[in-house]
Structures are given as C-alpha cells and as structure tokens.
Amino acid sequence: MRILVTGGAGYIGGATTARLRDAGHDVVVLDDLSTGHRDAVPDGCAFVEGGIRDRAHEVLSTGVDAVLHFAAKSVVPESVAHPERYWDGNVGASLALLEAMRATGVRTLVFSSTAAVYGEPETVPITEDAPVRPGNPYGATKAAIDAALAEHARMHGLAAVSLRYFNVAGAYGPHGERHTTETHLIPIVLGVALGERPSVAVYGDDYATPDGTCVRDYIHVTDLADAHLRALEACTPGRHRVYNLGNGAGFSVRDVIGVCREVTGHPIPAVAAPRRPGDPGTLVASSERARTELGWTPQYTGLRRIVADAWSFHSGVAAAEGGRA
Ligand SMILES: NC(=O)c1ccc[n+]([C@@H]2O[C@H](COP(=O)([O-])OP(=O)(O)OC[C@H]3O[C@@H](n4cnc5c(N)ncnc54)[C@H](O)[C@@H]3O)[C@@H](O)[C@H]2O)c1
Numbered sequence: 180m181r182i183l184v185t186g187g188a189g190y191i192g193g194a195t196t197a198r199l200r201d202a203g204h205d206v207v208v209l210d211d212l213s214t215g216h217r218d219a220v221p222d223g224c225a226f227v228e229g230g231i232r233d234r235a236h237e238v239l240s241t242g243v244d245a246v247l248h249f250a251a252k253s254v255v256p257e258s259v260a261h262p263e264r265y266w267d268g269n270v271g272a273s274l275a276l277l278e279a280m281r282a283t284g285v286r287t288l289v290f291s292s293t294a295a296v297y298g299e300p301e302t303v304p305i306t307e308d309a310p311v312r313p314g315n316p317y318g319a320t321k322a323a324i325d326a327a328l329a330e331h332a333r334m335h336g337l338a339a340v341s342l343r344y345f346n347v348a349g350a351y352g353p354h355g356e357r358h359t360t361e362t363h364l365i366p367i368v369l370g371v372a373l374g375e376r377p378s379v380a381v382y383g384d385d386y387a388t389p390d391g392t393c394v395r396d397y398i399h400v401t402d403l404a405d406a407h408l409r410a411l412e413a414c415t416p417g418r419h420r421v422y423n424l425g426n427g428a429g430f431s432v433r434d435v436i437g438v439c440r441e442v443t444g445h446p447i448p449a450v451a452a453p454r455r456p457g458d459p460g461t462l463v464a465s466s467e468r469a470r471t472e473l474g475w476t477p478q479y480t481g482l483r484r485i486v487a488d489a490w491s492f493h494s495g496v497a498a499a500e501g502g503r504a
Pocket residue numbers: 185186187188189190191192209210211212213214215216229230231232248249250251252253268272291292293294343344345346347348358
C-alpha cells in the first residue's frame with residue numbers, strides 16, 4: 180500500500196512509519212516539524228514538510244491508499260492553558276484532512292486517539308464502552324475527532340479506526356521519544372539517570388492505589404505500531420471502530436521509578452510533589468476487543484523491557500550529543 184502518515188516525524192508516527200516500511204509499504208510522511216524532528220523520518224520514506232491544512236490535499240492527490248493520522252498537539256497542561264490551540268490544531272486540522280480525503284477519494288483512515296477521552300474511569304480495566312468524559316481539552320479534542328470519524332463513516336462511507344492508546348513508551352530501534360516539552364514519566368525519569376535533571380517529582384502519593392501513586396498501563400511502541408498494521412487491514416467502508424490499546428497491567432509511578440533504577444543502575448532521586456491537575460488515579464486498558472477483532476497480541480509486555488528499550492534510545496542520543504559537543 181502507499182500510505183500517508185501525518186506526524187511521521189514525531190515519536191509514535193516515526194516508529195510506526197519505520198514498521199510500515201519494514202513490512203514493505205510505501206510511506207510518505209507529512210509533518211510540519213512543530214514538535215517533530217526531520218531526522219526522525221525513517222530512511223527510505225518520502226517526506227513533505229508542511230501542515231495538514233496546507234499540503235494534505237496535494238499529497239493525497241499523488242495517489243494514496245490509506246492515511247495514518249498521528250499529527251496532533253498532545254501536551255495536556257498546554258491544552259488546559261490554551262484550549263483554542265487544541266481545538267484548532269487537532270479538531271480543525273483533522274476536519275481539513277477529512278475534507279482533503281473526500282476530495283481526493285481516499286477512504287481509509289487510522290486515527291491516534293487516547294485513553295484521555297475516558298477521564299476518571301468508573302471501573303478498570305477500561306473497555307471501549309466506558310463513558311467518554313474527558314478531563315482536559317486535549318482529551319476533549321480527541322473525543323470530538325472520534326465522533327467526527329463515526330459520522331463520516333456513516334454519511335460518507337469512510338473506513339475508519341480510532342486506536343485509543345494508553346501510555347506509550349519504549350523505542351523501535353532508533354525511533355524513541357524526544358519531545359522538546361517532555362511531560363511523560365519514563366523519559367523524565369531516564370533524564371534524571373542521564374544527569375539532565377536532578378530528580379523526578381512524584382505527582383501525588385495519596386491516590387487510592389496500592390502505594391498511593393498513580394497507576395498506568397504502559398505499552399511498547401513496537402506493539403502499538405503492529406496494531407496500526409492490523410487496524411489498516413480491518414478498516415471497512417461505512418464503519419468506524421474503536422480499540423483500546425494497552426497491556427492490561429497497571430504500574431505505579433513508584434514501580435516505574437524502581438524499574439528505571441534497576442535498568443540504569445542510577446539512584447534516581449524522587450521528590451514528593453502535589454497532584455498534577457486532571458490526573459486520574461488509575462488507567463488500565465481492556466484490549467480484549469483488539470485481541471479478538473484485530474488478532475493483536477502485544478509481544479513486549481514487561482515493564483523492564485519497555486524501560487530498557489527506552490534507555491537504549493535515550494543513552495544513545497545522549498552519547499551522540501556528547502560526541503558532537
Ligand atoms: N505519547 C503517548 O503516550 C500518546 C498516548 C495517546 C495518544 N497519543 C497520540 O499519538 C499521536 C502521536 O503522539 P507522539 O507522542 O508521537 O507526539 P509527537 O509530538 O512526537 O508527534 C506529533 C507529530 O505531529 C506533527 N504535527 C502536529 N501538528 C501538525 C499539523 N497540523 N500538520 C502536520 N504535522 C503536525 C508534529 O510536528 C510531530 O512530529 C498524537 O496524536 C497523540 O495525541 C500519544
């Protein structure tokens with residue numbers, strides 16, 4: 180297939196593009212480099228620099244069988260402070276992409292949705308039937324796009340899948356997490372081990388969880404990339420299907436820091452800090468639907484493997500930067 184990947188210069192889009200290339204697909208990446216990096220676009224893949232609004236129509240006109248849509252703004256605190264950027268950058272840009280797809284007759288789309296659409300869940304593990312009640316503008320914009328996809332499937336015959344990722348981590352070879360504004364736990368903790376930060380703040384230790392810190396479901400980016408290949412195959416005209424993607428196992432913030440200490444051999448000082456606004460206590464996925472309908476079985480389920488792969492990536496980047504300095 181010839182596939183357009185929006186956001187393919189970002190973390191998950193870059194890793195998935197490499198996975199698609201390795202599976203024999205022809206990939207063209209469209210990315211405005213607002214949070215991505217030119218050198219994250221995998222070798223052997225075409226790259227078009229630009230925004231969805233400006234250039235998606237042009238790229239789609241060159242002949243594309245399907246779109247994987249990763250491009251988004253995804254920093255939760257920024258979305259709270261500047262919701263308009265998220266409604267415009269996520270919902271506005273996605274509607275523009277859908278229009279360009281309609282105009283060029285491209286009818287297959289896999290979309291990066293998120294567990295953040297569920298907000299504070301009533302029960303865990305979270306199934307796709309759980310109420311959609313996002314607790315921040317980022318999650319609200321992703322829920323709105325999911326709803327738009329359902330309507331485009333119903334009214335315009337779109338073949339669409341929304342993949343609701345839980346906490347993505349790890350690396351696919353040289354494709355790892357490199358956000359300029361980093362809010363995610365594992366890269367922050369590994370940054371302490373690399374001496375880039377003095378300590379990690381633990382946001383809240385009074386949650387109703389076994390050790391009082393937040394529990395999350397960490398999924399390896401390689402498993403996530405594989406789910407996209409399967410989702411592409413499952414796209415059916417006139418149908419929008421939603422799948423939660425996680426391992427079904429929860430790890431606390433303290434668990435994560437402990438595994439990072441084991442993997443890096445660094446003491447990684449941790450400092451108690453107030454809760455981060457909008458953080459649910461526990462988010463753990465039920466991915467039964469993905470397993471049953473997509474035949475997806477995650478391969479790298481252990482937290483140690485996920486952290487070890489992230490560490491290989493981060494320590495390699497640090498060594499390369501040290502070499503350049
Ligand atoms: N990282 C996670 O744990 C996680 C969890 C759930 C969902 N997601 C979703 O997965 C997707 C990828 O996340 P990521 O962590 O790789 O983020 P990222 O910031 O690394 O990648 C996003 C990419 O999109 C590009 N981009 C943004 N707006 C654009 C536009 N209008 N036109 C063209 N390019 C644009 C950026 O430059 C960047 O390269 C996002 O949609 C995010 O909401 C991520």
